[in-house]
Amino acid sequence: MQLSLMALLLSTSCLIPAAAYAQTVSAGEVSASSALSLPGVTTAPSQKKVFKSGNTTRVLNRKLLEAAGPVAGAAQMLSYAPGVQITGYGNTGASKYTVTLNGVQQGWGGFGGFTGDGAIGVTLDGVPVVDPGSDLWQSNMIPQSGMIQSVTTTYGPGNAADRWYNNLAGTIEFTPVQPTAKPGGDINLTYGSYGQKNIEFDLRTGNYHGWSTVIAGGAGDGNSFRKSPDGFQSPSNDYSIYLKTVKNFSAGNFAFGGYFARSAGYRVPVIPTSPIPGVTISGNAGAPLYSQQTSGFYSAPPYNYYEKFDTDALWMVFARENIELDDSTTLHNLTYYENFTRTHSRLYDFGSVGPQRYEYNNPYTNVIGDKLWLTEKLPFNTLNFGGYYIHTLYNSRNNFYNTVLGGNKGVVNAGGKIRSSYFNVDNFAMFLQDDIHPVRALHIIPGIRFVSFQTSYSDSALQDFAFAPGVGLSTHCVLDGSTATSGTTQATDQGSSCGSHVSRNGVEPSISANLQVMPWMALYGSYGEALRTPSVGGGGGLFQKINPTTGYQLELGQYYDIGAKFHVENGRFLHHFAAGVDYFHLRYAKQSLSTQLANGNALFASGSSIYQGVNMFADDNPLYNLYVFGNASFIDAKYQTYITGGTSYGGRHVPYVPSVNFNIGAYYDIPIGSMLLEPRMWYQYTGSQYMFNNNTGAPSNRKMPGYGTLNMSAKLTVPVTLPYVGHKSMDVSLTALNITNNQYNAYEYIGTGGYFNYSGTVPASGFTYAYPGAPFTIYGSVGFHF
8 A cells, every 4th residue: 555655656747947956966056967967077976876776875965065054164064964973163164073974983073982083984086085094084174165066975884896994884975066068167255153254166167178177165264152251262264275177088088186175273172061169261269160151151261271273284186097998898097195284282271280281283194095996897797896005104293391391392391291103004905896787676786805904103202302401201112011211300202112013904895785676666785894993193092002913903893784765756746856764783893992181191992882773864856946855863872892991881872972863954946036035944953972981981871962953044046147158147145053042062071170170279070071062153145156
C-alpha cells in the first residue's frame, strides 16, 4: 500500500523553472550547467550520482551554504550537513572552529577533550589540506564562503581510490567556483553587526580556444561580540584568493591552480559560567567578579589583562592532468605543494605572573605530494588503480617566556617552556578498486589499499633558541625515560631530546554496494577499514611524553553503514527531490588522546570508542517557487576504554558529541513584476553534550545544555542593464541570525583554573568555563551578477 501511494505521488510530471533546481552548485548566480559543460572542472556529485553511490554522501549546494550567513567560513557552512557539530568562539570565517563528523574530530580550534584530532579528511578542489605533519586543520584557512560553490561530505572512509591519509571517519570536500564555458562574474558586499565588513568576487573568462580561467577571492574584518570594559573589541580579519585555469584538448585536459588564505584575530579567553571568589574581570581585588552571571554573558577581560593574537595562513599550488590513453583507459595525475604557517602570540597574561606570562608559537609545515592513477572502463566493471606519495616537514616551535626574566620570542628565560621539534613524514599508499555493475541497477565496489607511514623525529630546541644568562635546559628522552639538566637555572624542553624513527604499515579493505530496487529508491551499504597516524601536533604533540617505538601505533577505524536513498526528478508533488537515511557504526580503536592546558602542559590518554547512530537528509521543491530542506542526526558515542594516569574511565560518553542535532528550513520565491523576492526561514538545533574534565584528564558525567537558533533572511533580485555587458541582475539581501537572541554556550568544560590562578591563590579549579555562542547578528548585502 505504501509503495502504491508513493508511485501515485511520482506518477505525474510537472515542469518547474530551472532556477528552482535545488542542486545548483555555484558562487553567486553561476549556473551549474555552465560549469558542467566544461570538462576538467571540479563539480559536486549530482543528485543522481549520490543516489547510485554505495556510500553516504551529502552535498550542500549554494542555497544551503547561504544559510550560514554572508561572513561565514568553512565550519559554519559545513554545520548544515547531518552529523556535523561545530565548536567555535567567534561569528565569522576568521575564527577557528573544531568540527566533529559523527562525533569524530577535525579542526584545531584549541578546544580540549575531543576525540581523534585530524581523523577526517578535508580537501579543497580535491587537494588534501589537512597538515600531514601535525595532523591538524584550521577551519579559518577557508574563511570566505562566496568562493565555495559546494561542500560534499562523505561519511566513513569511503572508496579506496578516493581516500588520502586520514579519512578514518569521513571526507569533506570544499569545491571552489570553477572555470565556466561562458564568461561572467559576481561581486558581493556585506556590512553588519559588530562592524563586520566583507567583499567577495569571482571573474570567469569563459572558454577561449580551449582555455578557461577563474579568479575568486574575498576579504573581511570586524569585531568580536564579546564586550570588554576598556572598550577593546578583539578585532579579526581574513582574506583569500583562488585562481584556476583549465585547458581542454582532444586527448583530455589539464588544470593549474593556486590558493592563498590568511586569517588573524584576537581571541578572548573563556569565561566562568558562575562567579568564582577572587576571579575578577580586571584581575584586581575589588573589581567585579568575572563570570556570565556577574560581569555579563558576553563580557571579556580588558586588553591589558589578557591579549592573545592568532594568525593562520595556507599557500597551495597544484596541477591536475586527465589524459585519455585510448578509448577505455584514462591517466590521472595530481601534483601539489603546500605551506602551512601559524603565529600564535599571547603577549600579555595577567593571570600568569610567573616565568610563562607570554607565549610565541610559530610552527610551520611544507608539503609536496603526487597522486597518479589509471581508470580502465570494461564492459561490466570499471577499474581504478594507482597510488600517492607525500613528503612533509613539520616544525613545532613554541616559547613560553617572561620579559622581566630576560626572555623574548627567541630567548628562553629561567622557568620557561620551549619546543622546536622537527618531523619528517612520508606517507605512501597504493590502491585497487573495481566498480562491478553487471546490470544497471546494481553497483558493487570492492577495494583495497596498502598504506605506509614513516616518521623521523629530531629535537633542535638548543639550536633554534638563545638562552638568557645562566639558563640551561631540563630535557628528557622518551625512549629510555632519562632526564638531564644544564645551567644554574633551567627552562623545560617539552619535546624529546633524543631522536627517533618509526615506520608503520597496514592494509585497508573496503566494499560498498548500491541496489536500485525502484526507479525512485535505492538500498545501499558499505564497510571500510582505515588507518592513520596519531596526531603529533597541537601543544607539542605526541612526542612530548610517549615513547614512539612502543606508544606510537596506527589508529584503526572500522566503519559500516546501511541505508536507503530516494530521488525523484519530476513527480506530482516532488521535484528534484533527494533524501536519504542510514544507520552507521564506527569502532575507533588504538587511539592516542591528548589535551593541551592553558599553562602549556599536555594530558595524555589511550583508548577505544564506539560511535553509532542515524543520519538523514532531504531537499525538495514541492512547489515551483518553494524550496525546503532538512538534516538530522541521532548519535551515541562511548569509550570502550579510556586510560590516563593509570585510571580507567571506560564506559563513559565521548565528550562533545550531541545526542541529536538537526536543521530545517524553507525558501519561498515571490515574483513582484520583473523582480523576485525570496524570504527564507530556518532553524538549527544542537542537543546536549557531555563535557571534558581537565582536572582528571578524562570525560566527565556532566552535560552542557542543548541550544537552538532561529534565523531569517530576505533577498530581492532586480534585473539591471550594465554598459557593455547587457541585461544582468543585482540583489539586495538582509540576513538575521539567532533572531530570538538566545544566550547559549557553544563549548563548556570543567577547568583547572589555569587562566585565572593568580599566584596560585585563587581556588578556580573544578568550575565550569565556557565560550558563548554568537548573539543576534544582522547583515545587509548587495550583489552584482554579470
